[in-house]
Amino acid sequence: KQEVTQIPAALSVPEGENLVLNCSFTDSAIYNLQWFRQDPGKGLTSLLLIQSSQREQTSGRLNASLDKSSGRSTLYIAASQPGDSATYLCAVRNNAGNMLTFGGGTRLMVKP
Amino acid sequence: DTGVSQDPRHKITKRGQNVTFRCDPISEHNRLYWYRQTLGQGPEFLTYFQNEAQLEKSRLLSDRFSAERPKGSFSTLEIQRTEQGDSAMYLCASSFGGITEAFFGQGTRLTVV
Numbered sequence: 762k763q764e765v766t767q768i769p770a771a772l773s774v775p776e777g778e779n780l781v782l783n784c785s786f787t788d789s790a791i792y793n794l795q796w797f798r799q800d801p802g803k804g805l806t807s808l809l810l811i812q813s814s815q816r817e818q819t820s821g822r823l824n825a826s827l828d829k830s831s832g833r834s835t836l837y838i839a840a841s842q843p844g845d846s847a848t849y850l851c852a853v854r855n856n857a858g859n860m861l862t863f864g865g866g867t868r869l870m871v872k873p
Numbered sequence: 874d875t876g877v878s879q880d881p882r883h884k885i886t887k888r889g890q891n892v893t894f895r896c897d898p899i900s901e902h903n904r905l906y907w908y909r910q911t912l913g914q915g916p917e918f919l920t921y922f923q924n925e926a927q928l929e930k931s932r933l934l935s936d937r938f939s940a941e942r943p944k945g946s947f948s949t950l951e952i953q954r955t956e957q958g959d960s961a962m963y964l965c966a967s968s969f970g971g972i973t974e975a976f977f978g979q980g981t982r983l984t985v986v
Contacts, residue, residue, distance in 0.1 A: 765915070792972045804879075804964060805916070805977035812972075850915055852975075859929065859971045860906065863915030 763788045763855055767864035774841055775872050782836040782867045784851035789829050795861065796825050796836050797850045805850065809836070841871045877978035879965050885984045886955055893951045894981045898967030905948050906975065907940055908964040909933065916964055922948060923971075955985045 764787045774780055784794070793812045797805040809818045809825040811834070817826040824837040834851055848868045852861035878897040886892050898905045903924050908916035919938070920930045924945035934940075937955075942948040952959055962982050968975045 767915075795975065797977070802982065804877075804979040805966075807974055807976060810974045852915075854972065859904070859921055860918035860931075861908075861916075861966075861975060862918070865913075865915045 763791075763853060763862045765851060765853055765862050765864035767849075767851060767867050769867060770865065771868040771870075773870045773872065776841060776843060778841050778871075779837065779839050780841055780869075782838070782849050782851075782869070784834040784836070784864055786832045786834075786853050786862075788855060789832050790856045791829065792854045792856055794825075794827055794834050794851060794853045796823075796834075797852065799848045799850060799866070801848075808849075838869075841869075843871050843873050846870050877965055877967050877976050879963075879978035879981050881981060882979060883982045883984075885986060888957060888985055889954055891951065891953045892955060892983065893949055894963055894965075894983075895947060895949050896965030896978060897947045898965070899976060902967035902969050902976075903945065904968045904971060905942055906966040906968075907948070907950050908966065910962040910964055910980070911960075919950075952983075955983075957985050959983060960985045 768783045795810045796808040811827045822839040827834045848866040850866045852863045880895045906921040907919040910916040922942040937953045940950045962980045964980045966975045966977045
């Protein structure tokens with residue numbers, strides 16, 4: 762059974778810092794990995810999708826990497842802003858199934 | 874089409890009542906998923922449809938839960954005889970095929986009192 766873990770559970774940084782969020786998964790047989798952002802009481806906004814054959818994806822100040830063999834992904838946020846404050850979730854889609862398995866999320870606060 | 878739409882956004886119900894939620898996916902998406910999220914946790918898979926066929930159900934989906942997707946368009950999730958433990962955010966997502974990007978709606982927040 763796939764298990765996804767996100768560390769740290771919460772993170773507080775001053776504005777302008779570069780930061781890294783971590784995601785690990787136990788079963789490396791995945792189709793893809795997706796990073797989401799969730800604001801309090803809201804749904805999920807897709808940030809980046811990395812296919813299993815890819816090593817990284819970039820969108821603006823966000824860069825996500827994938828090391829499938831070691832079961833790890835990182836989300837790098839450059840020059841953080843208060844508007845980046847949210848919960849960040851990673852999710853993997855297994856070869857054997859069709860659902861996404863989510864980690865517990867990292868709650869990020871960027872202080873002005 | 875602006876994305877996945879869910880209705881209602883919030884629902885407060887008394888224990889024992891039945892509730893029904895609706896999800897309208899992105900129009901060209903053939904896959905539709907339901908997830909449940911409790912406070913401070915990541916979403917957990919409940920069930921998914923490919924077109925009108927319900928292909929998989931989680932063990933979390935007890936007999937009190939039923940989902941439909943008539944004609945492969947919108948979907949409904951019904952919870953019968955609600956319990957306080959059903960209080961959660963119910964999220965709907967859609968995608969084209971099983972390996973493309975999944976898009977989520979804003980969710981329905983259910984509170985059972």
